[in-house]
Amino acid sequence: xxxxxxxxxxxxxxxxxxxxxxxxxxxxxxxxxxxxxxxxxxxxxxxxxxxxxxxxxxxxxxxxxxxxxxxxxxxxxxxxxxxxxxxxxxxxxxxxxxxxxxxxxxxxxxxxxxxxxxxxxxxxxxxxxxxxxxxxxxxxxxxxxxxxxxxxxxxxxxxxxxxxxxxxxxxxxxxxxxxxxxxxxxxxxxxxxxxxxxxxxxxxxxxxxxxxxxxxxxxxxxxxxxxxxxxxxxxxxxxxxxxxxxxxxxxxxxxxxxxxxxxxxxxxxxxxxxxxxxxxxxxxxxxxxxxxxxxxxxxxxxxxxxxxxxxxxxxxxxxxxxxxxxxxxxxxxxxxxxxxxxxxxxxxxxxxxxxxxxxxxxxxxxxxxxxxxxxxxxxxxxxxxxxxxxxxxxxxxxxxxxxxxxxxxxxxxxxxxxxxxxxxxxxxxxxxxxxxxx
Amino acid sequence: xxxxxxxxxxxxxxxxxxxxxxxxxxxxxxxxxxxxxxxxxxxxxxxxxxxxxxxxxxxxxxxxxxxxxxxxxxxxxxxxxxxxxxxxxxxxxxxxxxxxxxxxxxxxxxxxxxxxxxxxxxxxxxxxxxxxxxxxxxxxxxxxxxxxxxxxxxxxxxxxxxxxxxxxxxxxxxxxxxxxxxxxxxxxxxxxxxxxxxxxxxxxxxxxxxxxxxxxxxxxxxxxxxxxxxxxxxxxxxxxxxxxxxxxxxxxxxxxxxxxxxxxxxxxxxxxxxxxxxxxxxxxxxxxxxxxxxxxxxxxxxxxxxxxxxxxxxxxxxxxxxxxxxxxxxxxxxxxxxxxxxxxxxxxxxxxxxxxxxxxxxxxxxxxxxxxxxxxxxxxxxxxxxxxxxxxxxxxxxxxxxxxxxxxxxxxxxxxxxxxxxxxxxxxxxxxxxxxxxxxxxxxxxxxxxxxxxxx
Numbered sequence: 015x016x017x018x019x020x021x022x023x024x025x026x027x028x029x030x031x032x033x034x035x036x037x038x039x040x041x042x043x044x045x046x047x048x049x050x051x052x053x054x055x056x057x058x059x060x061x062x063x064x065x066x067x068x069x070x071x072x073x074x075x076x077x078x079x080x081x082x083x084x085x086x087x088x089x090x091x092x093x094x095x096x097x098x099x100x101x102x103x104x105x106x107x108x109x110x111x112x113x114x115x116x117x118x119x120x121x122x123x124x125x126x127x128x129x130x131x132x133x134x135x136x137x138x139x140x141x142x143x144x145x146x147x148x149x150x151x152x153x154x155x156x157x158x159x160x161x162x163x164x165x166x167x168x169x170x171x172x173x174x175x176x177x178x179x180x181x182x183x184x185x186x187x188x189x190x191x192x193x194x195x196x197x198x199x200x201x202x203x204x205x206x207x208x209x210x211x212x213x214x215x216x217x218x219x220x221x222x223x224x225x226x227x228x229x230x231x232x233x234x235x236x237x238x239x240x241x242x243x244x245x246x247x248x249x250x251x252x253x254x255x256x257x258x259x260x261x262x263x264x265x266x267x268x269x270x271x272x273x274x275x276x277x278x279x280x281x282x283x284x285x286x287x288x289x290x291x292x293x294x295x296x297x298x299x300x301x302x303x304x305x306x307x308x309x310x311x312x313x314x315x316x317x318x319x320x321x322x323x324x325x326x327x328x329x330x331x332x333x334x335x336x337x338x339x340x341x342x343x344x345x346x347x348x349x350x351x352x353x354x355x356x357x358x359x360x361x362x363x364x365x366x367x368x369x370x371x372x373x374x375x376x377x378x379x380x381x382x383x384x385x386x387x388x389x390x391x392x393x394x395x396x397x398x399x400x401x402x403x404x405x406x407x408x409x410x411x412x413x414x415x416x417x418x419x420x421x422x423x424x425x426x427x428x429x430x431x432x433x434x435x436x437x438x439x440x441x442x443x444x445x446x447x448x449x450x451x452x
Numbered sequence: 453x454x455x456x457x458x459x460x461x462x463x464x465x466x467x468x469x470x471x472x473x474x475x476x477x478x479x480x481x482x483x484x485x486x487x488x489x490x491x492x493x494x495x496x497x498x499x500x501x502x503x504x505x506x507x508x509x510x511x512x513x514x515x516x517x518x519x520x521x522x523x524x525x526x527x528x529x530x531x532x533x534x535x536x537x538x539x540x541x542x543x544x545x546x547x548x549x550x551x552x553x554x555x556x557x558x559x560x561x562x563x564x565x566x567x568x569x570x571x572x573x574x575x576x577x578x579x580x581x582x583x584x585x586x587x588x589x590x591x592x593x594x595x596x597x598x599x600x601x602x603x604x605x606x607x608x609x610x611x612x613x614x615x616x617x618x619x620x621x622x623x624x625x626x627x628x629x630x631x632x633x634x635x636x637x638x639x640x641x642x643x644x645x646x647x648x649x650x651x652x653x654x655x656x657x658x659x660x661x662x663x664x665x666x667x668x669x670x671x672x673x674x675x676x677x678x679x680x681x682x683x684x685x686x687x688x689x690x691x692x693x694x695x696x697x698x699x700x701x702x703x704x705x706x707x708x709x710x711x712x713x714x715x716x717x718x719x720x721x722x723x724x725x726x727x728x729x730x731x732x733x734x735x736x737x738x739x740x741x742x743x744x745x746x747x748x749x750x751x752x753x754x755x756x757x758x759x760x761x762x763x764x765x766x767x768x769x770x771x772x773x774x775x776x777x778x779x780x781x782x783x784x785x786x787x788x789x790x791x792x793x794x795x796x797x798x799x800x801x802x803x804x805x806x807x808x809x810x811x812x813x814x815x816x817x818x819x820x821x822x823x824x825x826x827x828x829x830x831x832x833x834x835x836x837x838x839x840x841x842x843x844x845x846x847x848x849x850x851x852x853x854x855x856x857x858x859x860x861x862x863x864x865x866x867x868x869x870x871x872x873x874x875x876x877x878x879x880x881x882x883x884x885x886x887x888x889x890x891x892x893x894x895x896x897x898x899x900x901x902x903x904x905x906x907x908x
Binding site for chain 2: 053056057058059061062066105108109110111112114115116117118119122123125126127129130133233234236237238239240241243244247248275278279280281283284285286287288290291294298304306
C-alpha cells in the first residue's frame with residue numbers, strides 16, 4: 015500500500031498535507047476562473063507573458079522598498095503586469111504589430127530586464143530563479159500567519175484573499191466580463207468600456223500570478239491559466255458553466271497533482287501541470303459533443319445506419335424487380351465497408367434472413383424497406399416535378415438525401431405530390447415505378 | 453577604472469581573448485539564424501511558437517538523461533529536439549482535431565510539456581546519480597561558458613537552418629502570405645509549415661544552453677518584428693532580421709564582457725542572455741520610433757503635416773465663404789463659422805500670414821490676391837465634389853457638405869478637370885456658376901437653407 019493512501023483526511027483537518035492540497039486547489043481554481051476570459055479573448059499566451067513580465071516588477075519593488083513583503087510584491091507586479099497588457103495592446107494598435115508578436119516583444123524584454131535587475135543586486139535578493147519557475151508548494155505550510163486565532167499558511171491565506179477579490183469582481187462585473195470576453199466591439203457599442211474591463215482582468219491575473227508565485231512558481235500559473243479553461247471549453251458551450259467547470263477542473267488538477275507528485279516523489283508544480291494536461295486530453299478525446307472519439311463514434315453510427323438503410327433498399331428493389339435475393343458480395347458492392355456489421359445488425363433485429371447464400375427481407379424488414387424506398391421515390395418525384403431536375407439526374411442526389419428525410423417531411427412530400435392528382439391512382443416516381451405507401 | 457574598461461574594450465575589439473571570441477561567434481551566429489527563422493514564424497503569425505518550443509524542449513533533456521544516464525550536450529540537444537518537434541505536432545493536433553484555437557493550443561503545450569519537464573527533473577534530482585544534471589543551464593542559459601564545441605554546434609545548426617530557408621524561400625514566402633493560394637497550387641502547406649517549425653526547433657534547441665528558455669523566445673521574435681518597421685519586402689525583411697539578431701548577439705555578448713561587474717554581484721559581470729535581449733529590445737524601440745515611414749515619429753509627422761494642411765485649407769475656404777457673404781472676418785466670426793479650436797486656428801492664421809495669403813489688421817482677416825487664388829482652388833474642389841455628389845450620386849443638398857469637407861483636400865487637379873467635364877460647367881450656366889468663373893455657387897447658402905446648425 016502506498017503511503018499516500020494513509021493520509022489523515024478525516025479528523026485532523028489542519029494536517030500538513032491538507033494545507034498543501036488546499037493551496038494547490040486554490041491556485042487551480044483562481045487561475046481556472048481567470049483563464050476563461052483569456053481563452054475567450056484568444057489571449058491565452060497573455061498569461062505566460064504576464065507571469066514572466068512581472069519579474070522586473072518584483073525585482074524593482076524589492077530594490078526600492080528593500081522588503082519582500084507581499085504588499086510590495088503585489089504592487090510591483092500589478093504595475094508591470096498592467097503595463098504588459100497596455101504595452102501589448104498599444105503596440106498592436108499603434109504600431110500595427112500582430113498581437114502575439116507584440117506580446118512576445120514586450121514580455122521577453124521585460125523578463126530580460128528583470129533577470130538583469132536581480133543580478134544587479136544578486137547578494138541582497140533571495141529571489142531564487144528556480145523558486146520563481148517551479149515554486150515550493152511542498153513547503154508552504156511551514157510559513158504560517160495567525161488569522162483570527164487560526165494558524166494559516168501564509169500562501170494559503172493570501173490565495174484565499176485573492177479568491178475573495180476575484181469572486182467579488184466576477185460577481186460585480188459578471189455581465190461586463192462576459193460581454194467583453196465574447197465581443198469587445200459590441201461591449202464598446204453598448205458603452206461598457208472594454209479597455210477598462212480588460213485592464214481589470216489583466217491586473218487580477220498579475221495579482222494572482224504574484225500570490226501564486228511563491229507557492230507554485232510561474233509555469234504552473236501559465237499552465238493553469240489555460241488548460242482548465244480549455245478543458246471546460248470542450249465540455250460546455252455556456253459561459254456560466256464554463257466558469258464553474260474551469261474552476262472545478264483547476265482545483266481538481268491542483269489536488270490531483272499533489273497526489274501524483276507524492277506517488278512519483280517529485281515536484282508538485284510539475285505534476286499539477288501533468289494532471290491538468292491529462293484532464294485536457296480526456297476531454298479532447300471523450301467530451302460528449304466536442305471530443306475526437308465521440309465525433310468518430312457519431313460518424314461510425316451514422317455510417318452504419320446508412321449502410322443498413324442501403325441494404326434494405328437494395329434487397330427491396332431486387333425483390334421488386336426480379337423477385338430474387340442478393341449475395342453478400344452484391345451488397346458489398348453497393349454499400350461498401352460497413353456491409354458486414356450492417357448485415358449482422360439487420361439479421362439480429364429480424365429484418366433479413368439468409369437462404370442459400372442470398373439475403374432476403376423478412377416480413378418486418380419488407381415493411382421497413384417499403385417505407386424507406388417510398389421516401390426515396392417521393393424525393394425523386396419531388397425533385398423532378400417541383401425543381402425540374404431531369405429524371406436521370408435525380409437518383410444520385412436522392413441517394414445522399416434519403417437518409418435524412420424524416421417522417422413529417424415524407425408526409426408533406428406525399429401530400430404535395432398528390433395535390434392535383436386523382437386520389438385513387440398510385441403515385442409513380444420519375445422512372446415510372448410505383449411509390450409504395452407508408 | 454576607466455583605464456581598465458579601455459583595456460577590456462581593446463582586448464574585446466581585437467578579439468585577443470579566445471573565450472570572448474567564442475562567445476561572440478556563438479551568440480552572433482545564433483542571433484543571425486534565430487532572426488531569420490523567427491521572422492518567418494512571426495509572418496506566419498506564430499511568434500509565440502518559439503517560446504512554447506523552447507519550454508517544450510525541457511522534458512526532452514530530462515528524458516535523454518534518464519535514457520542514456522550520461523551528461524552529454526549532443527544527447528541533451530537530441531532529446532530537446534525530439535520533444536520540441538513533438539510539441540509542434542501536439543499543437544497542430546489540438547488545433548486540427550478540437551475546437552481549441554491556436555493561442556490556447558500553444559499555451560497548453562507550453563505549460564504541459566514544461567510541467568512534465570519539471571516533474572522529470574525533480575525525479576532526476578532525487579536519484580542517487582544526480583543533481584539536475586545541468587538542467588538549470590537550459591532554463592537560464594550560460595553564454596559566457598561557451599566553448600569551441602558549442603560554437604561549432606551552433607554554427608552548424610544555424611547554417612543548416614539558413615540553408616533550409618534559402619532552399620525553400622519561394623515556398624515559405626507564398627505560404628506566409630497566402631496559405632490558401634499555396635494550397636491551390638498543390639503544395640503540401642502543412643508539410644511546409646512543419647519544416648519551418650522543425651527549423652525553428654533546431655535553432656531554438658541549440659540556443660537554449662546559451663541564452664535559456666525565455667530569452668531564446670526573445671531572439672526569435674524581436675528581430676523579426678523590428679525588421680518589419682524598415683521594409684515591406686520579404687527578402688530584405690529576412691536579411692534585416694538576421695542582421696538585427698546578429699547585432700544583438702554581438703553587442704550583448706560584448707557588453708557583458710566589457711561592463712564592470714556590479715559591486716555586490718557574486719558572479720563575474722552581467723549575465724549575457726538578458727543583455728542580448730535588451731540590445732534587441734533597444735533596436736526594436738529605436739525602430740519603433742525612428743524607422744522611416746512605418747516608425748511612430750514618421751507617422752506622427754506625416755499625420756501632423758496632413759492636419760496642418762487641412763487646417764490651412766479650411767481657413768482659406770472659410771475666409772472666402774465669409775467674403776462671399778460680405779461678412780467681415782474676425783477670429784470670432786471664424787469660430788462661429790466653423791468649430792475651430794483656438795490653438796490650431798491661431799497657428800493656421802500665422803502660417804497663412806507668413807506665406808502671404810492673408811492679412812490680419814485690426815482683428816480683421818482678409819485674403820491677399822495670392823490667398824484668393826489658393827482659396828478659389830480649394831473652394832472649387834469643395835463645391836465641385838458637392839455638385840458631383842448631388843447630381844451623380846443623388847445626395848440631398850443639405851447632406852453633401854460634411855462629405856465634401858473631408859474629401860476636398862485630396863482631390864487632384866486631374867480629378868477636378870474630370871469633374872468639370874462631367875458636370876459640363878460653363879460660364880453661361882448662371883444657376884450653378886457664381887460670380888467667379890469655374891466656381892459653382894454653394895448648394896446650401898447660409899440663411900436660405902435649412903442648414904442652420906453650426907458647421908464643424
